[in-house]
Amino acid sequence: MSKLSDTTRSKLKAISTATVATALYKRGFRIQCIQDVHPLSPDQPTMVGGAFTLRYMPAREDLNKLEVFRDRSHPQRKAIEDCPPGAVLVMDSRKDARAASAGAILVTRLMKRGVAGVVTDGGFRDSAEIARLGFPAYHHRPSAPTNLTLHHAIEINVPIGCGDAPVFPGDVILGDADGVIVIPAHLADEIAEETFEMTAFEDFVAEEVHSGRGIFGLYPATDPQTLTDFAAWRKRNGR
CATH class of the missing domain: 3.50.30.40 (Ribonuclease E inhibitor RraA/RraA-like)
Known part of the structure; x- marks a missing residue:
């Protein structure tokens, strides 16, 4: 094993x-x-x-x-x-x-x-x-x-x-x-790393949706502002 x-x-x-x-x-x-x-x-x-x-x-x-x-x-x-x-x-x-x-x-x-x-x-x-x-x-x-x-x-x-x-x-x-x-x-380490990052982004998105933000451009992150906001959120939350 x-x-x-x-x-x-x-x-x-x-x-x-x-x-x-x-x-x-x-x-x-x-x-x-x-x-x-x-x-x-x-x-x-x-x-x-x-x-x-x-x-x-x-x-x-x-x-x-x-x-x-x-x-x-x-x-x-x-x-x-x-x-x-x-x-x-x-x-x-x-x-x-x-x-x-x-x-x-x-x-x-x-x-x-x-x-x-x-x-x-x-x-x-x-x-x-x-x-x-x-x-x-x-x-x-x-x-x-x-x-x-x-x-x-x-x-x-x-x-x-x-x-x-x-x-x-x-x-x-x-x-x-x-x-x-x-x-x-053979994919366990790779999947864990990728999904750990995905989970941080999804937590950010959930907070934004709860605050009233719409999903277009947010999820998926097709609006460049989304990534800017996400980076600021990560810094603020230590994620």
């Missing part, structure tokens, strides 16, 4: 998924947003970390009995213990929330190990308990049945699809109130 620098992590924590989506779109990336996943709590912190992946396939009844959890190499259990501190566990549950991808005990273990967050395109059981942890967690919807009824954990830290987005190990995952986006690892 590629190393996410502290500088890039810090910048991305101050940036929205919407702003990152625009920067990726400018580079031709259109499907980096993980579809139909939602934060379990509206108050959970912004999630930033490198992707560590778990892939599920459809379960086969003779291979998916409760006894499989006695095996320490079981991919779901191993993913919980192997996901590095600061990383995000991303689970490909085939967009199927009829059975849980994990529950509160496993998510709590991730939190206690220093993992940065968890995402599934399926569902979590114990969702209210997970929501109270204050830990970044995203899923499609709550789901009570054990994952064993429908999902067979097959392998960890391989390329996956999650909510129609391609996720490669080490890609940078950003999650906020709007959802989750995947930043290709």
Whole structure:
């Protein structure tokens, strides 16, 4: 897994998924947003970390009995213990929330190990308990049945699809109130720098709009006066 620098992590924590989506779109990336996943709590912190992946396939009844959890190499259990501190566990549950991808005990273990967050395109059981942890967690919807009824954990830290987005190990995952986006690892530093600047400009624009200024020439900044005003705003606000 590629190393996410502290500088890039810090910048991305101050940036929205919407702003990152625009920067990726400018580079031709259109499907980096993980579809139909939602934060379990509206108050959970912004999630930033490198992707560590778990892939599920459809379960086969003779291979998916409760006894499989006695095996320490079981991919779901191993993913919980192997996901590095600061990383995000991303689970490909085939967009199927009829059975849980994990529950509160496993998510709590991730939190206690220093993992940065968890995402599934399926569902979590114990969702209210997970929501109270204050830990970044995203899923499609709550789901009570054990994952064993429908999902067979097959392998960890391989390329996956999650909510129609391609996720490669080490890609940078950003999650906020709007959802989750995947930043290709080789672009993370570049995207963080660009979107940090974009965020400063958008904060300036928001203040101008709140004060009654119209958007023509302001957003986008086609009027030269806009850039002059922005420079003065940055100096005034230390941005």
